[in-house]
Amino acid sequence: MPKRLNKSNTTQQELPVNAKQWLTVTYQPVSLFSLKRSDATSMAARSNLVPTPYAIKMALLKVLLESQGGQHQSDLDQWIKSQFIWIRDLSIHIWPPEKLVVNRNGYKLRYYDQTADKADKSRSTLPMQDGFVFREWVYMQGHLQICCGPSDRLTQLEQLFSLINYFGKRGCFFQYLPQYSQQTLDLLFQHNSTFGFTVQPMDDLGEKTTFNRINPYSTDKAQLDKDRVIKPGFLPVQLTSSSARYDIYQRY
Amino acid sequence: MTFTKDTEAVLTRLNLVLKRTQTVTNLTPLISWLPEIELAPAWIPLKTHAGVSKIMPVMPDLSLYPKLMELICGRIAQGSYVEWQQQPYEMTGVETDTNTLHVIQISLVATAPLPSTLGRAIHAQCFQWFANADAALAQHLHQQESVPFTLGVEYFSSKKIQLRVTLLKKELLAPLLWGLHSNLGGEITLAGVPCRLNEWIDISQTSNFTKLVQIPAQNTIKLQFVSPTSFKQSGAIQPFPLPELVFNGLQRRWNHFAPAELKFPEIKWNSFVSAFQLKTQALKLEGGAEIGSQGWIIYRFLDSEPAKIATVLAHFAHFAGVGRKTAMGMGQTRVIEKMEIGKGEKLNN
Numbered sequence: 368m369p370k371r372l373n374k375s376n377t378t379q380q381e382l383p384v385n386a387k388q389w390l391t392v393t394y395q396p397v398s399l400f401s402l403k404r405s406d407a408t409s410m411a412a413r414s415n416l417v418p419t420p421y422a423i424k425m426a427l428l429k430v431l432l433e434s435q436g437g438q439h440q441s442d443l444d445q446w447i448k449s450q451f452i453w454i455r456d457l458s459i460h461i462w463p464p465e466k467l468v469v470n471r472n473g474y475k476l477r478y479y480d481q482t483a484d485k486a487d488k489s490r491s492t493l494p495m496q497d498g499f500v501f502r503e504w505v506y507m508q509g510h511l512q513i514c515c516g517p518s519d520r521l522t523q524l525e526q527l528f529s530l531i532n533y534f535g536k537r538g539c540f541f542q543y544l545p546q547y548s549q550q551t552l553d554l555l556f557q558h559n560s561t562f563g564f565t566v567q568p569m570d571d572l573g574e575k576t577t578f579n580r581i582n583p584y585s586t587d588k589a590q591l592d593k594d595r596v597i598k599p600g601f602l603p604v605q606l607t608s609s610s611a612r613y614d615i616y617q618r619y
Numbered sequence: 620m621t622f623t624k625d626t627e628a629v630l631t632r633l634n635l636v637l638k639r640t641q642t643v644t645n646l647t648p649l650i651s652w653l654p655e656i657e658l659a660p661a662w663i664p665l666k667t668h669a670g671v672s673k674i675m676p677v678m679p680d681l682s683l684y685p686k687l688m689e690l691i692c693g694r695i696a697q698g699s700y701v702e703w704q705q706q707p708y709e710m711t712g713v714e715t716d717t718n719t720l721h722v723i724q725i726s727l728v729a730t731a732p733l734p735s736t737l738g739r740a741i742h743a744q745c746f747q748w749f750a751n752a753d754a755a756l757a758q759h760l761h762q763q764e765s766v767p768f769t770l771g772v773e774y775f776s777s778k779k780i781q782l783r784v785t786l787l788k789k790e791l792l793a794p795l796l797w798g799l800h801s802n803l804g805g806e807i808t809l810a811g812v813p814c815r816l817n818e819w820i821d822i823s824q825t826s827n828f829t830k831l832v833q834i835p836a837q838n839t840i841k842l843q844f845v846s847p848t849s850f851k852q853s854g855a856i857q858p859f860p861l862p863e864l865v866f867n868g869l870q871r872r873w874n875h876f877a878p879a880e881l882k883f884p885e886i887k888w889n890s891f892v893s894a895f896q897l898k899t900q901a902l903k904l905e906g907g908a909e910i911g912s913q914g915w916i917i918y919r920f921l922d923s924e925p926a927k928i929a930t931v932l933a934h935f936a937h938f939a940g941v942g943r944k945t946a947m948g949m950g951q952t953r954v955i956e957k958m959e960i961g962k963g964e965k966l967n968n
Contacts (some may be wrong), residue, residue, distance in 0.1 A: 563714035563715045564712055565633075566711060599696045605714060606636050606712060609638065
């Protein structure tokens with residue numbers, strides 16, 4: 368199998384000023400990963416193997432608001448609108464770690480009962496319900512790489528990526544590795560179907576969606592297939608072992 | 620994916636990876652999952668390994684696979700839940716095979732005890748499978764001096780056997796699978812005995828010439844002759860696997876099938892037999908009984924270059940067989956990695 372480009376033995380190419388470019392960032396997974404598949408109907412359900420473009424863009428928006436939102440209190444709406452557009456328009460490609468082990472577990476949980484709460488607004492306590500949920504946790508061995516672009520805001524983008532410490536479910540921590548970041552003229556990850564692949568539904572922000580549609584504090588509603596689109600993603604990993612309790616994937 | 624260069628490898632096979640699912644809505648029968656095409660693929664399940672279910676959409680010719688791959692990628696985008704053998708599955712991925720060398724295993728159960736020698740019967744059956752896909756190809760193969768496949772039989776009992784077909788050319792996998800798919804789960808007759816084939820096959824090993832030349836050299840090689848093995852020497856039959864007979868024969872086969880840049884030059888083997896445990900066995904073939912050696916033998920090479928080439932050829936023997944009548948069940952060979960020659964005894968390298 369041909370080798371990936373290695374940053375250490377390639378000279379940093381001279382890039383034209385203001386050229387649309389691509390940024391590749393690398394993370395070390397430091398805890399188990401879980402991100403409910405967007406086509407799942409149950410509460411916890413199956414997990415994606417890697418963060419989706421939607422999850423990555425939401426993580427970017429989160430750190431953008433946390434780090435710079437305070438400076439734009441007077442013009443927040445206008446500022447976030449312009450920032451949201453360039454993040455929304457990013458094309459994101461994921462290079463999974465060398466090995467992925469999906470663990471399947473069942474949990475007995477107590478969680479918020481939305482139906483009971485809506486039915487009786489006079490309650491003084493938050494209604495909870497018992498439930499048995501099924502969840503997948505993914506152990507990742509190796510680095511996760513994200514290549515995104517084309518953009519002329521790579522410096523800002525790199526800064527935002529450096530602030531992200533988790534993807535997917537809260538607490539699924541990833542350590543940003545600054546020494547592996549690279550800016551290139553071309554996209555680094557290109558799917559080649561000569562090698563096999565594993566399918567993962569990849570959700571992303573719709574081409575024309577707005578910040579208000581994906582803002583949970585807004586009354587605007589996001590629509591599936593319009594504001595949040597789901598496309599099949601082809602990951603370069605092979606399912607090598609499977610049982611009722613686990614799946615093992617190996618990168619090609 | 621990032622590559623310094625993209626290889627334009629030829630697809631020899633596709634596997635669809637399936638996972639059992641609880642989902643029972645929107646299921647499409649697998650056989651009608653792909654859009655209407657002029658020639659629908661045959662669906663051949665593979666033996667489950669490590670809990671992973673795979674199924675091969677088989678075409679009669681490998682030139683049809685790129686188009687099939689396109690269709691699969693497009694179809695997966697629309698929906699990946701299928702029904703196969705009354706069970707719901709999710710299509711989780713696609714595996715591709717670009718290898719040249721293949722080992723295919725097919726299990727059979729006979730209705731009556733089978734004769735101890737099936738060489739001629741399996742030889743005829745294999746040609747029948749090729750002919751089912753392409754009669755001209757079968758005829759062409761029959762006229763070859765060096766047949767690009769070998770055949771073997773493993774007996775589990777007098778009624779339960781496993782056919783082992785090895786292929787040395789990538790062009791042969793698709794027609795063979797296409798030709799045999801209608802027999803899977805059904806009956807064939809071997810040596811006059813009706814036999815039922817398993818519904819699945821096992822492609823137990825794949826490789827290619829480039830991978831084989833990268834195997835690290837060993838100066839001591841232990842070969843196991845699984846089926847009777849013999850050689851032609853000065854017009855007579857030699858059952859003892861002398862190093863020159865084994866490795867010259869393998870080198871001829873290698874140079875016949877390998878790409879030009881990987882062919883080996885003529886070489887003096889400078890080797891000797893350091894240990895063996897062989898016995899002669901007779902195989903009943905059309906022309907009468909064939910005598911061959913069965914058991915293991917250890918060869919030792921004194922020079923590094925012959926040792927390197929011999930190591931590659933020994934691993935090639937797993938696919939190519941050794942000696943005569945390899946397409947009739949003789950010369951089935953494998954490399955044994957452990958150098959043990961007896962209980963607790965080890966050979967000093």
